[in-house]
Each structure stands twice: as C-alpha cells, then as structure tokens.
Amino acid sequence: MNPRLIAPCGMNCALCSKYLAWLAHPGRPAVCEGCRAKDKRCSALKTACRRLRNHEVEFCFECADFPCDRLERLDRRSREQYGMSMINNLRRIRANGMAWFLEEQERRWRCTRCGGTVCVHTGRCSSCNTGHTRGR
Template identity: 25%
Template sequence: MKNFQRNNLLFSLCGLNCGLCPMNLNQYCPGCGGGEGNQACSIAKCSLQHGKVEYCFQCENYPCEKYDNIDEFDSFITHQHQKQDMEKFKELGIELYSAEQQRKNVLLNHLLNTYNDGRKKTLFCVAVNLLELEDLEHIISELDKNASNLTLKEKSSHAVGLLKEAAAKKDIVLKLRKKK
C-alpha cells in the first residue's frame, strides 16, 4: 500500500507473525508495510488515517470493529492467536517479542531445512506460530537427537507426530481454518 511502511516486518500492524508466514518465507510477500506492491489492506489504510500507528493497540480506538471475528479464519498464516499475540507483544515490548519471533524463525527454518519432506511447510508454519518457544525448542532438540538415522520421510513423519502431540496437550489444532 502506497505510503505505508514499517520497521518491524516480523510482526504486523494487526498482530500477525509475518516472519513465520509461508508467503513471507517464499519472498512472495515482504510483510506488513515492507515495500511497494503490497496488497491493499484496510487496517493499513486505517493506520494512515490515525497518525500512522505502528501497531493497532497503540490506536485510541483499539479494539475497533475491524477486530470483530478477526481471528476466526486464517489466510496464508494462522490468525488463531492474533489478538493474544498482540497482547503479548504489548506486554513484552518490541525487543523481547521480536527476539522470540526471531528465535521461532530460526527454528522454523531448521524444521523446513531438516524435516520437511516437501509437504509440511504449512503445518510447520502453523505449529511454530501457535506453540510456545520452549515447546518448540524441546521438540527440535528431541528430533535432532533421535532422528539422524531416519530417512527424510521418516524424519518428517516423526516431526509431525511430536508437533501434533504437543499441540493436542494444549488443545491446539495445527491446520489453517478456511472460511466456509
């Protein structure tokens, strides 16, 4: 969107973790406010109208009607924790939250480079978005320790099993939710 640019391209204006999105990883999308050619976004337009707030929670009108049901359905990236992540970001601050997202990005890239059989990118992106950093570090440590002698297909299956098991313990479903 013209005239809309941001410094933090890992975390969007509206609370999405852009750095963990498959579209961002494939460099099809530079992230929220990451350059010319971005698709029009009603929330970015709203930000420009309200003094170019960096994050919606900084706006005096937050939460507004744009946030009604915002986390009900997903796009390329999960929206399931969008409001929750916005609150976490607000609480921790840009440095701590960004450090956590950068660590999650490293873990996601490790999963994709080591355990992706070519069909798990979306699942891995959703899992890294929704699971806690400590859970992800534990899972990857276990994978790295116990999966070295497996084929890529077996490694991938093992990774999926551990991620789904951790998600089930927290009542998290590792699928994108499509609009019906």
C-alpha cells in the same frame, strides 16, 4: 525474527507462507515481502482502515478502538484456521516489549529438527519440511 516483519495487526509476516515463498523465490508472483516492506497493509485491514492507511498508528494496540470489529473478525479466522491470535500477539508486545516478543517467536516457531522457521499457515518447516504441531 525482525521487528519490521511484525505487521500493524499483530501478524508476524516471517511465519507467513507468502513471505517464506518470497524468501525462497523473490521474483515469483503471489509472494509477499511483508506488510511493511512496501506499505502493503495486508488482508482485511489493508483498505478498510483509514488509521492504518494514514499511518496514524504503528500497531493496532495504539488505536482507541483496539481491538475493533474488523480486527476481531480477522483474529477469529486466524485462531480457527491456524491456532494463532494476532490480538494476543499485540497484547504481549504491549505488555512485554518488542525484543521480548521476538525472542518468544523465535523459540515458538523454530523447527526442532533443523532450526528453520515453521510456517504458521502450513505447520511445516520452511527449510526441512518437517510437520510441527507444537509451535501452533
């Protein structure tokens, strides 16, 4: 797990289906190198938030309005669809530090069969394709 793959919104891009597709096939369209790699500012927060666009905060938890309505909406969708809360991620990073969070992510999203990374979007290991429920 890599700190540069933790997006300002708390998403761990290392678990994203588009990032895992980029790892496997970097040249293909519709893949993604991660939010910070090309200053991408993914999804709903990308164009909407001036503070993120202007690099005023590195993570949303540094913002006076954290968690703002936009982030709350994004978080609700992520919890409902994928069982993962970015706001909860951000609170754990703030409370325990990045090194602790990365270790926790490593344990939580490691495939018990082969040690590969389980995708948050598909629930499947990106290496051996085993389905997982535990990490979600």
